[in-house]
Amino acid sequence: MNVQEPHVGAERGAPVVRIEKLTRSFEQGGVTIDVLRGVDLVIRPGEIVALLGPSGSGKSTMLQAIGLLEGGFGGHIEIAGINASKLGKDERAWVRRDHIGFVYQFHHLLPDFNAIENVVLPQLITGKPREECEERARELLGALGLGQRLEHRPSKLSGGEQQRVAVARALANRPRLVLADEPTGNLDEATADKVFDQFLRLVRGQGSAALVATHNERLAQGMDRVVRLHDGVLQ
Numbered sequence: 632m633n634v635q636e637p638h639v640g641a642e643r644g645a646p647v648v649r650i651e652k653l654t655r656s657f658e659q660g661g662v663t664i665d666v667l668r669g670v671d672l673v674i675r676p677g678e679i680v681a682l683l684g685p686s687g688s689g690k691s692t693m694l695q696a697i698g699l700l701e702g703g704f705g706g707h708i709e710i711a712g713i714n715a716s717k718l719g720k721d722e723r724a725w726v727r728r729d730h731i732g733f734v735y736q737f738h739h740l741l742p743d744f745n746a747i748e749n750v751v752l753p754q755l756i757t758g759k760p761r762e763e764c765e766e767r768a769r770e771l772l773g774a775l776g777l778g779q780r781l782e783h784r785p786s787k788l789s790g791g792e793q794q795r796v797a798v799a800r801a802l803a804n805r806p807r808l809v810l811a812d813e814p815t816g817n818l819d820e821a822t823a824d825k826v827f828d829q830f831l832r833l834v835r836g837q838g839s840a841a842l843v844a845t846h847n848e849r850l851a852q853g854m855d856r857v858v859r860l861h862d863g864v865l866q
């Protein structure tokens with residue numbers, strides 16, 4: 632992929648996410664499971680939405696659709712005003728790179744790179760100069776209390792610190808949308824609360840929208856809106 636390739640034109644002021652009649656079925660052992668049966672959702676710029684639902688209800692599947700990570704979905708998906716339903720693989724990758732940041736339950740940091748390098752790398756692929764990327768990484772890691780851990784590799788960081796680096800990486804390109812799948816699900820309660828507070832503060836501070844899948848009702852109540860996935864639709 633040409634890293635300088637311009638992204639597919641986004642529309643200012645458009646909803647950050649608009650999905651309509653989103654469907655997804657899986658075939659397993661000759662049985663078809665209709666996981667998403669017509670999900671509608673609009674997320675406005677800067678809005679932080681909690682996605683709740685029982686285990687297996689399709690929260691991760693929904694995030695994969697909105698994150699343009701997988702094919703096989705029915706319905707309409709629009710990200711920042713871009714109709715993503717019909718985009719090819721490369722164009723989907725550009726939309727992701729330019730508009731979406733991801734945080735997962737497990738940090739998925741690159742083990743051979745230190746904290747600052749893990750936050751610099753996703754910025755470099757947008758074509759920004761290295762010094763600018765490093766300054767942004769320092770700013771984010773400092774705000775997350777990791778100013779003294781910049782040179783540490785992931786294996787030398789605690790679970791909470793690793794997850795904070797993952798948060799910094801997701802926010803590094805100031806995405807319009809942050810998708811988080813149980814972002815603190817792997818941490819003890821006190822650490823989870825702290826990391827989640829920092830995550831929310833930074834997301835709000837830079838005006839990104841977010842969709843956060845969680846089982847934690849308490850965390851959900853700290854967000855702007857709660858939607859619940861049940862029987863394949865949002866309630």
Ligand SMILES: Nc1ncnc2c1ncn2[C@@H]1O[C@H](COP(=O)(O)OP(=O)(O)OP(=O)(O)O)[C@@H](O)[C@H]1O
Pocket residue numbers: 657658659664666684685686687688689690691692693
């Ligand atoms: N690639 C796949 N092939 C077959 N079935 C799948 C696949 N991915 C997901 N599923 C099924 O889709 C359903 C929804 O899974 P998903 O991981 O989206 O749920 P979830 O709400 O995120 O669950 P949890 O809260 O436990 O993480 C599950 O029944 C799962 O087995």
